[in-house]
Amino acid sequence: MQATNLGSIERKKVTTQTFQAMKQNGEKIAMLTSYDYSIARLVDEGGVDSILVGDSAANVMSGYETTLRIGLDELIYYAASVVRAVKYALVVVDMPFGTYQGDPYAAVRNAARIMRETGAQAVKIEGGIEIAESYKAILSAGIPIVGHLGLTPQSVNKFGGYGLRAKDDSEADLLVKNAQLLEQLGCFSVVLEKIPAALATKVTQSLSIPTIGIGAGNGCDGQVLVFHDMTGINDGFKPKFLRRYANLADTIRTAVGSYVADVKSGDFPNESESY
Ligand code: KIV
Numbered sequence: 001m002q003a004t005n006l007g008s009i010e011r012k013k014v015t016t017q018t019f020q021a022m023k024q025n026g027e028k029i030a031m032l033t034s035y036d037y038s039i040a041r042l043v044d045e046g047g048v049d050s051i052l053v054g055d056s057a058a059n060v061m062s063g064y065e066t067t068l069r070i071g072l073d074e075l076i077y078y079a080a081s082v083v084r085a086v087k088y089a090l091v092v093v094d095m096p097f098g099t100y101q102g103d104p105y106a107a108v109r110n111a112a113r114i115m116r117e118t119g120a121q122a123v124k125i126e127g128g129i130e131i132a133e134s135y136k137a138i139l140s141a142g143i144p145i146v147g148h149l150g151l152t153p154q155s156v157n158k159f160g161g162y163g164l165r166a167k168d169d170s171e172a173d174l175l176v177k178n179a180q181l182l183e184q185l186g187c188f189s190v191v192l193e194k195i196p197a198a199l200a201t202k203v204t205q206s207l208s209i210p211t212i213g214i215g216a217g218n219g220c221d222g223q224v225l226v227f228h229d230m231t232g233i234n235d236g237f238k239p240k241f242l243r244r245y246a247n248l249a250d251t252i253r254t255a256v257g258s259y260v261a262d263v264k265s266g267d268f269p270n271e272s273e274s275y
Helices: 016-025 037-045 072-085 104-118 129-140 153-159 169-185 197-206 248-265
Strands: 003-006 009-012 029-033 050-053 090-094 122-126 145-150 189-193 211-214 222-225
Touching: 016 090, 037 050, 037 072, 050 072, 050 222, 072 090, 072 104, 090 104, 104 122, 104 129, 122 129, 122 153, 129 145, 129 169, 145 169, 169 189, 169 197, 189 197, 197 211
Parallel strands: 029 050, 029 222, 050 090, 090 122, 122 145, 145 189, 189 211, 211 222
Antiparallel strands: 003 009
16 A cells, blocks of 8 residues: 655555545545546645546547537546546546447446556446446456446436536436435445535435545535536536636637747747757
């Protein structure tokens, strides 16, 4: 087990067992997305417990409108780059749309490819009882899974948008049952996306595995945000649940503008920047 001293904080490699211990100790889990080597290194050094190589890469890295457009080879490429950078955080990789629904044998083959070709520690898949056979097949291969319930963006065409889920009793009841099923099947954590805070708290209290919320209030065992959203790179995206910790879009535009001005004026490079 890796350990180091970052200031006064001793850091160890986070595992699925660490997630379980954090739930038991009431320690909140901090997760962020990353998709490339350089940012993943900084995110890991910043102290997150877990990095998600999310299929949100389709949006923030590739410019697609939905997450349905990214494939297995692309996510494997991103995830392998992240894993090369990370020393401490538990790396979880999203399984892309179409790689785990329907055929459980294909699901386990695709999950195994992710684990073998990236070196990540777990995969994440979206859905409940309707994909129970895929959960079972992947878990039976010894591959840890984070489930994902509530707003599941790969089902955007079924939902007709990205609105709040589980507002009515029947969808809320189904979500509670699905969360319990995922725990029984053996998932080590569940992401709850864009559901009422009271429901997320109820689910969290009813499970022995940790919940990770996004737009699901403060009662979850942990939180996840997309790196490009929380750092303000993706500056057009302003949902109510998002807290911005930086305004990198302005910082980058200003830096690029200064560089362009210096090149145009002949100020860059100067003598000390030349051989
Ligand atoms: O793809 C992603 O980034 C995600 C998080 C928003 C949970 O699934």
